[in-house]
Amino acid sequence: MSEARTETGSEERLADVVVVDYGLGNLRSATRGLERAGASVTVTDDPDAFADADGVVLPGVGAFREGMENAGPYREALVDHAEAGRPLFGICLGMQMLLTTSEEAERAGQGDVEGLDLVPGRNVRFSTDRKVPHMGWNELDVERDHPLVDGVDGEHAYFVHSYYAVPDDGDAVVASTEYGERFPAVVATEAGNVMGTQFHPEKSGETGLRILRNFVEYCAER
Amino acid sequence: MTLTKRIIPCIDVDLDEEGDAAVYTGVNFEDLRYSGDPVEMARKYNEAGADEFVFLDITASAEGRETMLDTVSAVADECFIPLTVGGGIRTREDIKETLRAGADKVSINSGAIAEPSLIDAGADAFGSQCIVISVDARRRFDEAGEQYVEVDGESCWFECTVKGGREGTGLDVVEWATEAEERGAGELFVNSIDADGTKDGYDIPLTRAVCESVSTPVIASSGCGGPEDMEEVFVDADADAALAASIFHFDEYGIDEVKRYLADRGVPMRL
Numbered sequence: 001m002s003e004a005r006t007e008t009g010s011e012e013r014l015a016d017v018v019v020v021d022y023g024l025g026n027l028r029s030a031t032r033g034l035e036r037a038g039a040s041v042t043v044t045d046d047p048d049a050f051a052d053a054d055g056v057v058l059p060g061v062g063a064f065r066e067g068m069e070n071a072g073p074y075r076e077a078l079v080d081h082a083e084a085g086r087p088l089f090g091i092c093l094g095m096q097m098l099l100t101t102s103e104e105a106e107r108a109g110q111g112d113v114e115g116l117d118l119v120p121g122r123n124v125r126f127s128t129d130r131k132v133p134h135m136g137w138n139e140l141d142v143e144r145d146h147p148l149v150d151g152v153d154g155e156h157a158y159f160v161h162s163y164y165a166v167p168d169d170g171d172a173v174v175a176s177t178e179y180g181e182r183f184p185a186v187v188a189t190e191a192g193n194v195m196g197t198q199f200h201p202e203k204s205g206e207t208g209l210r211i212l213r214n215f216v217e218y219c220a221e222r
Numbered sequence: 223m224t225l226t227k228r229i230i231p232c233i234d235v236d237l238d239e240e241g242d243a244a245v246y247t248g249v250n251f252e253d254l255r256y257s258g259d260p261v262e263m264a265r266k267y268n269e270a271g272a273d274e275f276v277f278l279d280i281t282a283s284a285e286g287r288e289t290m291l292d293t294v295s296a297v298a299d300e301c302f303i304p305l306t307v308g309g310g311i312r313t314r315e316d317i318k319e320t321l322r323a324g325a326d327k328v329s330i331n332s333g334a335i336a337e338p339s340l341i342d343a344g345a346d347a348f349g350s351q352c353i354v355i356s357v358d359a360r361r362r363f364d365e366a367g368e369q370y371v372e373v374d375g376e377s378c379w380f381e382c383t384v385k386g387g388r389e390g391t392g393l394d395v396v397e398w399a400t401e402a403e404e405r406g407a408g409e410l411f412v413n414s415i416d417a418d419g420t421k422d423g424y425d426i427p428l429t430r431a432v433c434e435s436v437s438t439p440v441i442a443s444s445g446c447g448g449p450e451d452m453e454e455v456f457v458d459a460d461a462d463a464a465l466a467a468s469i470f471h472f473d474e475y476g477i478d479e480v481k482r483y484l485a486d487r488g489v490p491m492r493l
Contacts, residue, residue: 028324032299066347093349128437133351133408135439136462137226137273137492156226156492158273158304160326160351160408178224203304203326205268 014038015219018053020078021045022070030059030091033202037212039219047077055219056081058196060093064104064123064163065113067093075116082118082194087219089148095187095196096123096165104163118194119187121167130180133162138177138185138199140207146174146188147218148195148211155207157185157199164198193222226490227456228273228463229481230441231470234280235260235293235309243293246280247468248419257471264297264305267470270477273492275301276329276411276465279309291323298324308356308411312336317344321352329411331356332384335391335398338405345406354441355402356411358383359395359428369396369435373427380428387415395428396435403436410440411465417445421468424451429459441465448475449483456489 017039019031031041034057042049050056056078060067071078082088090098099115102123115123126132142153157177164183167173174195175186188195195215201208238244238256245263246254257263260277267275277297279290287310294307307320308329317340320328334340334355344353359380367379380395399410412432414425422445429442439462442455446466455461469475478493485491 028295028298028322029301029305029326033302036302131437131439131462133438134225135351135409136228139224160304162350162408200304200326203302205271205302209302 012038013040014216015054016040016042016052017055017057017216017219018049019043019057019059020071020074022058022067022074027059029200029202030057033209033212034216037209037216039212039216045073047074050074050077050081054222055087055089055215057215058088058090058094058097060091060095060097064093064096064102064115067097068113068115071097078116079118082116082189085191085193085222087215087222088118088194089215090196091202092161092198092200095198096163098187098194098196099123099165099167102163119165119167119172119189119196120169121165121172123163123165125163126180133160134164134179135160137204138179140175140177140185142175143173144171146186146192146195148188148197148214149175149186150214151210152207155210157197157201157204157207157211159185159199161198165196224490226273226492227461227484228441229452229477229484229491230274230276230463230465231263231267231272231477232276232278232443232465232467233258233260233263233471234278234467235290236280237286237289241289243289245471247471257468260293261296261300263471264300267477268301268303271481271493272303272477274304274306274463276306276308277325278329279307281309291319294320294323294325306354306411308354312340314340314343314347317348317353321348325352327352327354327409329354329356331358334402335382335384335393338401341402341405341407345408350406350408353407354409354411355399355407356413357395357398358387358413358415359425360387360390360415361425361428366392368394369431371427371431378427380431383415387418396431399432399436403438407438409438410436412440412442414444420445421447423447424455424459424461424464426454426459429455429461433460439463449480452480453484453487453489456484
């Protein structure tokens, strides 16, 4: 299937990437951004499609509980994909879903809603002594090497969120930014194949397109 | 905090005689002047370094809706910066289809005044961050308000209007902004009927009053004549974003030029 698709595309396609359609939010910009970055993109709600993909993207706009509920049917396929060492990239809410749980669901009286637990930790809300959501362009400080953040240290990225990730293991933090306090802008597992950005690369202009290109190239190399 | 202030070009999109989407810009309250193709303008501002892009559907007609969603999608394809879409959003389904068309945020104005629970429903389903509540404020100097500020030595309150300022609602802007935030609005988009089209600067007392009463980000709109007006609204009113239309559409100023002017004066900018 994926080979046939590659052959029909005349321009160079570096990797086949699946964008998971879990029924919420804006998939279009993530799709267009990945395409511009050189990916052949399939938007799908079919977990069987993950197996054929070079990489899987969990896009993100929405609330944690609805996101996790809607992602329920894909949970196993996503975990299998990640545990097989293949690239999985969570964007914004999609990144938060990589963690174990979120205060967002707890605050809404929905108890513990289980995340994917691929990056152990929880998502917490900004305290109210500043404007929430944290919305706008903020600076990326790269903390450690990871292919995703190649060439973007000190650049600005676009954030829109009220919660942020607190991984149990500080080494999961690849890049950080500051909004009243320092928090993770990019996380990744030790193996590196599971990664996420709190900001929206597909909305972060040239810097964001660079990150998407980094991801697509990483997928191509796997 | 290193969060930068945002510079946002805005397009008002209507259907032209052929039924295609086109950008129109009001000039001094008078005629709407044709000022370009929405997709071309999105591309232009994306490349010019705009921090965000606002698309307002001013058709207000059911038949225009389909064309507008297609246009939103075409614009979204060129927009690797955040895209806010407003105009005619009245239901949870409207929010959903606008987001699905490629908007990152929806701006809701009279739809939320008519049905405030739309804010709760939208925030619950899609997250507060994509629910922008837009108000068209008008200065009033009578006794009917709730929250007063001093304007030119007089006691003034701000009323939410609908239908482009032609109809008052009696609702106090500051009260409404506070309620909208409590219901889950993630951002407030503050237009001024008094300042609109004047190019005399943003309504500073209005913007400041809203900024002081909510903790969500505030986009100041209406009245921008140049970068000095943006400096004023950032410094004196503490707005998070400044929106402008005609100064950019008619190339009176470039985005980059405005951002450099502001950065030189100490306003945090993404350059």
